[in-house]
Amino acid sequence: MSQKEASFLSRVRESLPKLQPAERRLGEFVCDFPAELASYSASELATLAQVSNATVSRFVKRLGYENYEAARRHARVEKQSGSRLFLTGSVDSASVQSVEAHVAQGIANVEATFLGISEGQINAVAQAMLDARKVWVMGFRSSHPFASYLQWQMTQVIENIVALPGAGQTLGESLVSLTEQDVVVVFGLRRRVANMDTILEQVRKSGASHLYITDEGVAPMASVTWHFRCQTLAPGPLFNHMAVMGVCHLLATRAIELAGSAGRARLRGIETLNDNLDEL
Structure with a gap:
């Protein structure tokens, strides 16, 4: 599958082994909570994943996107598929629901x-x-x-x-x-x-x-x-x-x-x- 044809999450998963430590931490965070990238700005995502803004910029370019907004648009398209991954945020996962x-x-x-x-x-x-x-x-x-x-x-x-x-x-x-x-x-x-x-x-x-x-x-x-x-x-x-x-x-x-x-x-x-x- 070419990078153009790959889904947003496929790009992230395939890139994980080649990423630097900070970028890999961001990639793993996005794999667990892709809704965060679909919903938040680059600065907000950096804060949630505890990485720098520069790391976010390098990360999306390694995935083949021109900029963060291009990556977010692709994630939003994939969100429409109905995957439960895109409906759960990192804050939601931090506590057990009664x-x-x-x-x-x-x-x-x-x-x-x-x-x-x-x-x-x-x-x-x-x-x-x-x-x-x-x-x-x-x-x-x-x-x-x-x-x-x-x-x-x-x-x-x-x-x-x-x-x-x-x-x-x-x-x-x-x-x-x-x-x-x-x-x-x-x-x-x-x-x-x-x-x-x-x-x-x-x-x-x-x-x-x-x-x-x-x-x-x-x-x-x-x-x-x-x-x-x-x-x-x-x-x-x-x-x-x-x-x-x-x-x-x-x-x-x-x-x-x-x-x-x-x-x-x-x-x-x-x-x-x-x-x-x-x-x-």
Whole structure:
């Protein structure tokens, strides 16, 4: 990869072994807290990293940037990728956040998320999933466990539902089967795979109704059937996904409610088989 093509953090990491001690200390600081360079002036960064202004100037030039502002612009572009590294500052890492702070933020995330999702939207998605020929649930990286969880919960009332990608399978082997009678749920939480837009376009072309579940970093999208944006703010270094689980729980519960007697019959059948097979 050329230096022009490399990301900001890639440039820093690749340069570390060749840097002088003060510059290496600055480089290691920037690797741990890249948000500081994206947000602060050269003098402020020098103070935080406990190096001189001259060290900052030499450092950015060794990385191949004309000046500090060029390096900061590149870091800001990379910040938009959603990496958690860019959301945590050195001051944040200096103290342990209380349990109360985490709980309070989780509650705030759930409340903010459901302010943007109407009762009608929840009903529409749940009913569409019940009526679909087949339901496909898709997620990659951190989104994959949520796709698997929603598929597992929805199996209580929906027989033909599958989580993607399947083990050993390509997406093409599944997406080729999509029809306009299907519903697709796509989880796109940070950090999203690079080809997410292409995947969404293929789903759209199939004519299938689709729900896109993302974090708040994705602007509202009119090109999808439904877009649920989940708040993921956290006082610590990891994203808080309480609201995402809340959306999954509500969709599954609402689907069971809307399924009525047919749904309850399937649930009874599942429990009967569980007893007969002595699995639980």
